[in-house]
Amino acid sequence: MQKKDMGLAVLIIIVGAIVYLRNPLFLSPINLGNTANLIGLFGLFAIGQGFVIMTGGIDLSVGSMIALLGVIFVDMVGRFGVPWPVAVLVTIGIGTLMGLAHGMLITRLRMQPFVVTLCGLLIYRGVARGYTGEATAGFPFGASYPELEWLTIGRSFGVPHSFFAMLLVGAICWVVLHRSVFGRHLYAVGKNEEAARYSGIRTGLVITLAYVICAVLTAIAAIYFAMFTRSVQPSSHGNFYELYAIAAAVLGGFSLRGGEGSIIGVILGVVLLQELQNLVNLLGIPSSLNFAVMGAVILAGVLADQQFNRYRAARRAQRAMEPKPEP
Amino acid sequence: MTLGTPSSPPLLALENISKAYPGVVALSDVSLTVHRGEVLGLVGENGAGKSTLMKILGGVIEPSAGRIVIGNAIYPRLNVMESQAAGIAFVHQELNVFDNLDVAANIFLGREQRSPRLGLLDLAGMRDAALPLLRRVGAHFGPDVPVLDLSLAERQLLEIAKALSIDARVVIMDEPTSSLTLSETRTLMQVIADLKAQGIAVIYISHRLSEIEACADHVVALRDGLVAGELARQDIRHDAMIRLMIGRDLKALYTPPAAPPGDVILSLVGIATPAWPQARADLDVRAGEILGLAGLMGAGRTELAEAIFGIRPLLAGTVTLAGAPFHAHTPRQAIDAGLYLVPEDRKRTGLVIEAAIDENIALADLPAVARHGLVSRGEIGRRAAMQRGKLGIKAADLTRVAAELSGGNQQKVVLAKWLSMRPRLIIFDEPTRGVDVGAKAEIYLLLRALADAGVGVIMISSDMEEVIGVSDRIVVLREGRVAGALDRAEFSEQSVLRLAVGAN
Numbered sequence: 001m002q003k004k005d006m007g008l009a010v011l012i013i014i015v016g017a018i019v020y021l022r023n024p025l026f027l028s029p030i031n032l033g034n035t036a037n038l039i040g041l042f043g044l045f046a047i048g049q050g051f052v053i054m055t056g057g058i059d060l061s062v063g064s065m066i067a068l069l070g071v072i073f074v075d076m077v078g079r080f081g082v083p084w085p086v087a088v089l090v091t092i093g094i095g096t097l098m099g100l101a102h103g104m105l106i107t108r109l110r111m112q113p114f115v116v117t118l119c120g121l122l123i124y125r126g127v128a129r130g131y132t133g134e135a136t137a138g139f140p141f142g143a144s145y146p147e148l149e150w151l152t153i154g155r156s157f158g159v160p161h162s163f164f165a166m167l168l169v170g171a172i173c174w175v176v177l178h179r180s181v182f183g184r185h186l187y188a189v190g191k192n193e194e195a196a197r198y199s200g201i202r203t204g205l206v207i208t209l210a211y212v213i214c215a216v217l218t219a220i221a222a223i224y225f226a227m228f229t230r231s232v233q234p235s236s237h238g239n240f241y242e243l244y245a246i247a248a249a250v251l252g253g254f255s256l257r258g259g260e261g262s263i264i265g266v267i268l269g270v271v272l273l274q275e276l277q278n279l280v281n282l283l284g285i286p287s288s289l290n291f292a293v294m295g296a297v298i299l300a301g302v303l304a305d306q307q308f309n310r311y312r313a314a315r316r317a318q319r320a321m322e323p324k325p326e327p
Numbered sequence: 328m329t330l331g332t333p334s335s336p337p338l339l340a341l342e343n344i345s346k347a348y349p350g351v352v353a354l355s356d357v358s359l360t361v362h363r364g365e366v367l368g369l370v371g372e373n374g375a376g377k378s379t380l381m382k383i384l385g386g387v388i389e390p391s392a393g394r395i396v397i398g399n400a401i402y403p404r405l406n407v408m409e410s411q412a413a414g415i416a417f418v419h420q421e422l423n424v425f426d427n428l429d430v431a432a433n434i435f436l437g438r439e440q441r442s443p444r445l446g447l448l449d450l451a452g453m454r455d456a457a458l459p460l461l462r463r464v465g466a467h468f469g470p471d472v473p474v475l476d477l478s479l480a481e482r483q484l485l486e487i488a489k490a491l492s493i494d495a496r497v498v499i500m501d502e503p504t505s506s507l508t509l510s511e512t513r514t515l516m517q518v519i520a521d522l523k524a525q526g527i528a529v530i531y532i533s534h535r536l537s538e539i540e541a542c543a544d545h546v547v548a549l550r551d552g553l554v555a556g557e558l559a560r561q562d563i564r565h566d567a568m569i570r571l572m573i574g575r576d577l578k579a580l581y582t583p584p585a586a587p588p589g590d591v592i593l594s595l596v597g598i599a600t601p602a603w604p605q606a607r608a609d610l611d612v613r614a615g616e617i618l619g620l621a622g623l624m625g626a627g628r629t630e631l632a633e634a635i636f637g638i639r640p641l642l643a644g645t646v647t648l649a650g651a652p653f654h655a656h657t658p659r660q661a662i663d664a665g666l667y668l669v670p671e672d673r674k675r676t677g678l679v680i681e682a683a684i685d686e687n688i689a690l691a692d693l694p695a696v697a698r699h700g701l702v703s704r705g706e707i708g709r710r711a712a713m714q715r716g717k718l719g720i721k722a723a724d725l726t727r728v729a730a731e732l733s734g735g736n737q738q739k740v741v742l743a744k745w746l747s748m749r750p751r752l753i754i755f756d757e758p759t760r761g762v763d764v765g766a767k768a769e770i771y772l773l774l775r776a777l778a779d780a781g782v783g784v785i786m787i788s789s790d791m792e793e794v795i796g797v798s799d800r801i802v803v804l805r806e807g808r809v810a811g812a813l814d815r816a817e818f819s820e821q822s823v824l825r826l827a828v829g830a831n
Contacts, residue, residue, distance in 0.1 A: 179447045181439045188425050188436055195423040198387075198407050200437035259427045312475075 004253040004305065008268040011301075015275055023282040033158055035278050040162030041224050042244055043270040047166075047173050048217030049245035050266040051210040054177070054190045056258025057106065057113035059214050061098070061120030062245055066238035068128040069095060069222035071137045074232050077148075078139040084148045092219045098124075099215025103208030121242070128234040138231035152227035162224050166267070169217060174263040176213075186210060190258030247294065248273055251301050272297070337396075338363050338528050339384075339415075339497050344393035346379055346552075353379045354390070354552045361497060366519060366529045368543030370536065370568050372824070373624055373789040375549040377532050381499050384530075385417045386410035397496075414496030418486045418503050424474050431457040431470035434489045460488040463521060465514035480507045487518060498522060499530045504538060505625055516542055534623045534828050536565050548572055569828075573791075573820040580771055580796030585779040588613035588799070590650075592783035593666070593752050595635070598644035602630035603807020607644065610802055610809060612752065612783040617774055619798025620787045623827050627807040628787045629671055632754045636668040637661045649751060662691055665751035669741050669758060671787075677741040678729045685711030685725040688743045695748075714743035719769065735766020742773060752783040759793060771797050791820050803827050 020026045045062055052059045069091050076087040098120070105116045154161045177183040188196040189206045197203045226232055250256065251272055252265030276297055280290050337360035346354040354376045361367050371377050382388045384395065386405035395402045397413045405413070424433050431453045440449040440456065457470035466484045468477060477485065483503060490498045504512045519529055519542050533539055539546060546558040548571035556571040595610040608631060612618050620628050633639045635646060637655030646653045648664055655661035661668070670676040678687050689696045689707045696706040711725045718739045722732060729740055738758060745753060755774065759767045774797065778784050788794045794801055801813040803826035810826040 175447065179450075181441060181446075181448060184428070184432060184436070184439060184448060187427055187432075191425045191427045192423070195425070196436075198423065200408060200411065259425075 002253070002262060002265070005262060005264045005268060008252065008265065008272065008301075012268060012272050012275060015272070015279065019275070019279050019282055026278065026282055029158055031278070031282075033155065033160060035274055036163040037160035037228070038277075039271055039274050040160060040164070040166040041221060041228060042241075042248070042274065043166035043267055044162075044169055044221035044224060045214075045218040045241065046245040046248040046266050046270045047170060047263060048214035048221075049242070050249045050252070050254060050261055050263065051173075051177070051186065052113070052214045053246070053249050053254045053256060054186050054258060054261055055207045055210045056190050056193075056256070057207065057210070058117060058246065058256065059102065059120075059211065059218075060114065060117040060242045061102070061124055062214070062218050063238040063241035063243075064121045064124035064128070065095065065098060065215065065218050066222040066225055066241055067232060067234055068124040068131075069219050070226035070229075070232040070237055071128045071132055071234055073223050074137040074139065074226050075132075077145065078137070078143060084145050088223060091223055092216055095215045095219025095222070096212055099212035100208065102215065103211035106211065107204035107207050117242075125235075128232075128237075132234045134235065136231050136233045149227065152224050162228070165220070165224065169220070170263055170267055173213075173217075177263055182206065182209065187259055190260070192259075244273060247298050251298055253305065335362060337361060338365075338398065340396040341380070341384065342394050342396060344380065344383060344390045344395075346376075346383065346388070347391045352552055354383075356393075357549070357552070357554050358393075359547050359554070359557075361528045361530060363526045363528060364523045365544045366523060366531055366542050368539035368546040368563065369530055369532045369549065370534075370539060370546060370572055371549035371555070372572055372791060375572070376552040377549055378501065379552075380549070381417070381501060381530070381532065384410065384415060384497075384499065411493065414494065416490035416493055416495035416498045418483070418490050418498065418500045424477075424482050424485055426473075426475045429471050429473050430461070430468060430477075430485055433474055433485060434460060434470075434492050438493070456492070457488070460491050463491060464488045464518050465511075480511050483507060484511070484514075487515070491522075495527060497528045497530060499532070501532045502534065502625070503531075504533065504535060512538070536568050536828055539563065539568065540565060569821060569824055573824055580768075580792070582772065582775045584615060584617075584775070584799060586615060588616040589781060590614055591647075592649055593635075593785075594647040595631075596645050596647075598631060598634065598646070599642040600627060600630040600634045600639060600807065601642060602627045604642055606807025608804065608807060608809050612785055614751075614781050614783050615778050616799045617778050617784045617786055617797060619794040619801040620785055620804065621789075621791075621794045621801055621823050621827060622804035622810075624789065626804040626827070628804050629756055631804070631807075632668055632756055632785070632787060635661070636666065636754065638668075662748070665749055667745040667748075667750050667753045669738075669745065669753065669755045671756040671760065673734070673737050673741060673761070674730075678737060680730045681728055683726045684720070684722055684729050684732070684740055687729050687740050688714055688725075688747060691744050692748050710747055711743070714747055717746070718743055718773065733763070733766070735762040735770065738762055738766070738770060739773075742770075746777075750777070750782050752785070753777065754785040754787065756787045757789065758786060759788075759790070767793075791823065794823065795820065805829055 016026065025031055049059055049062060072094065073087055073091045076082040076090065077084050102116050102120060105111045106113050151161060177186065185196065185201045185206045188199065188201060189203050193203050225238065229237065248269035249261060249266045252261065252269030254261030254266065273294060276293055277290060280287055280293055285293070339361040341357060341359050344354055344357045357376070357380060359367070369377050379388065383390045386407040386409055389404045395405055400413065402409065425436065434457050435453050440452045441447065442449045454470045461470060464484045464487045466481065466488065468481055474482065474485065487503070503515060507515065522529055531539065531543060540563055543563055544560050546563050546568060548555040548568060550572060558567055590613065591611045592614040593612040595608060597607040597609065599607055606627070622628050630639060634641045635655065637658045637660055641654065648666060653664060674680050679690065685707045688711045693702055696703055696710060708725060714720070715722065715725060720739045720743065721736050729737055732740065758770055762770065774784055774786065786797060795818050799815065801818065801823060803810045803823060805827060810829065813822055
């Protein structure tokens with residue numbers, strides 16, 4: 001765990017302690033279970049966003065993707081009676097194609113990630129609404145899919161399975177980002193794409209894969225969200241979720257310039273964001289102030305981090321100015 | 328002239344390499360050879376073509392003509408991969424380290440060792456493999472240190488360790504000691520000796536001629552893209568190298584000032600900039616004189632100008648402008664005091680290249696062309712038209728974007744921006760880079776006209792012909808310090824170069 005992550009963990013504990021002292025319901029099993037579920041759901045795609053931000057890119061289409069893929073998944077299972085494992089594979093497959101399209105447009109046609117995924121945000125949302133004719137997609141009344149429900153909204157020992165899914169995905173992604181050759185190349189590409197290319201790294205491939213990973217994890221999250229809400233309202237489902245993911249990554253130490261960040265960081269970022277939402281609810285703050293609280297905390301967090309880095313750079317410069325002892 | 332052991336074929340040969348850019352010939356028919364275990368010293372002034380030649384060898388740019396022979400393989404051009412595969416390793420002048428990774432990760436980037444079973448990173452293996460490499464370059468840091476915590480000198484050693492790790496047959500070092508201390512330089516010389524003993528060849532590019540004397544077996548001097556001459560081991564001496572580097576016919580460019588220079592307009596005492604935090608520079612400029620600021624790349628000239636202009640922090644020292652203490656924290660303060668900078672990179676910092684010509688001219692002084700806080704298009708146009716007449720800007724329509732103009736006319740637009748205000752001192756950073764010959768002469772006349780109007784002019788230039796031909800006085804910077812000042816009577820390529828590289 002890096003120092004940065006440690007700081008974030010301490011902040012989470014402090015905020016948690018304050019909320020608990022003001023309202024002991026914070027640590028009640030029901031509240032913890034619900035919060036863990038939300039952490040799991042948001043964590044799944046925030047981790048994906050982390051891969052994209054690592055390259056210095058951004059994926060704004062995440063929220064719309066969750067809506068469109070949610071509609072498709074619910075329709076396949078609920079209306080067309082597609083066996084759910086097939087539907088899961090198809091949904092993830094469509095997500096993969098979306099990520100591939102983003103990656104190719106960015107690396108092959110040299111389009112800007114912001115533009116590509118902003119268009120994705122508009123297109124996917126529009127298609128979801130057009131396809132359903134603005135109607136809510138849902139399962140037939142009384143329909144039940146025991147295995148699927150166990151996997152997505154089930155609980156073991158009171159812990160929601162979405163949280164376990166996030167932990168599993170997080171563990172795999174930790175290995176990919178911090179222990180695989182691909183992960184190391186991601187760091188290099190994010191820091192200096194040109195120099196990475198001169199080091200023999202296939203930068204286009206690395207960047208494209210980052211968008212594919214993001215889209216695949218978003219597709220998985222879309223299934224979890226659809227099962228959690230049981231119905232998908234195409235115009236509001238997943239709205240602003242891309243911003244939650246970006247906020248979590250930035251809180252977790254990612255730099256939008258690329259090359260900085262960790263899996264543990266982004267997960268802690270998600271935890272802190274959900275804790276803040278919870279704080280707003282439990283402390284009786286009007287929920288309309290939700291976004292304001294989140295924004296203020298992110299601003300303060302990033303500012304503190306930057307000041308720390310500046311201090312570190314100044315100390316380094318100081319050290320360089322001191323004459324070195326000549327042997 | 329071929330040097331080296333005739334019995335063994337050369338490890339590397341560049342044969343008749345030329346490189347032409349539109350309007351400029353960077354290299355013309357350059358040939359050189361390097362043998363196993365040999366150190367080739369490559370010398371030449373700024374812009375002589377050394378870096379272009381080495382970029383061709385590194386596969387970064389393609390030659391226009393000629394071929395490269397490495398061992399038995401012949402290449403009309405190389406790409407980066409081929410160059411690396413052929414055993415050519417680059418220690419870059421501008422460091423390409425990744426400061427978000429640790430030392431071992433940098434050394435093995437793109438060639439990571441994998442664990443046998445899962446194919447994941449073999450972190451321990453790479454650490455172990457990095458240790459002896461770091462020891463060979465005399466580094467005092469371990470393989471798992473984050474590069475962020477390394478000094479510039481330590482990063483340089485890391486780059487050399489990286490070159491060693493790819494089993495290089497030829498290691499190219501481009502100004503490797505520019506950020507090293509004396510003891511680190513000594514270590515580097517030892518590293519080079521070790522490489523030689525292992526049969527590895529080194530191409531050593533440096534302005535520090537004493538280092539070349541110390542380590543080179545063979546010297547090639549470039550001048551204006553041509554091989555000016557070669558020196559065998561026994562002939563490598565400071566004087567001989569300088570003689571090969573200089574020796575051009577200088578054209579008469581000089582127009583004398585209309586009147587003797589006036590009072591000191593700008594005075595610098597003990598100035599330190601982030602580029603050379605330990606060095607101190609002192610400098611006086613008089614009203615009505617053109618002061619040439621010469622020096623090698625990296626001597627800190629641009630940084631000095633930017634510090635005075637308020638772009639970079641001034642670490643130490645005092646600036647006096649027209650008799651009053653002056654410290655610009657922002658360019659706005661400098662501009663308001665009548666101190667202007669015409670920056671080196673016209674396209675990026677000199678102009679808003681995609682904006683109209685007249686808007687560029689008005690940009691620094693918008694309040695003057697505004698009525699009730701609203702910018703007046705008509706006033707902008709009137710102002711620009713006046714400057715067009717004064718400076719001879721060749722543009723029919725001043726509302727066209729600046730990018731459409733030639734280099735020389737772009738530079739005149741930058742000038743027009745400042746001349747429409749009230750300059751006291753203008754710093755020109757490489758004013759004629761990328762400007763054709765005719766426009767150069769016009770710019771020189773403009774500099775003189777400015778000086779004659781009582782403005783102090785500092786001209787930073789790496790073009791020897793320009794420095795000697797245009798300046799009334801030359802100050803030479805070396806490693807952030809003033810190495811010496813020359814009056815017109817003392818001007819010569821040799822005297823400037825001696826100060827720039829450090830005579831001994």
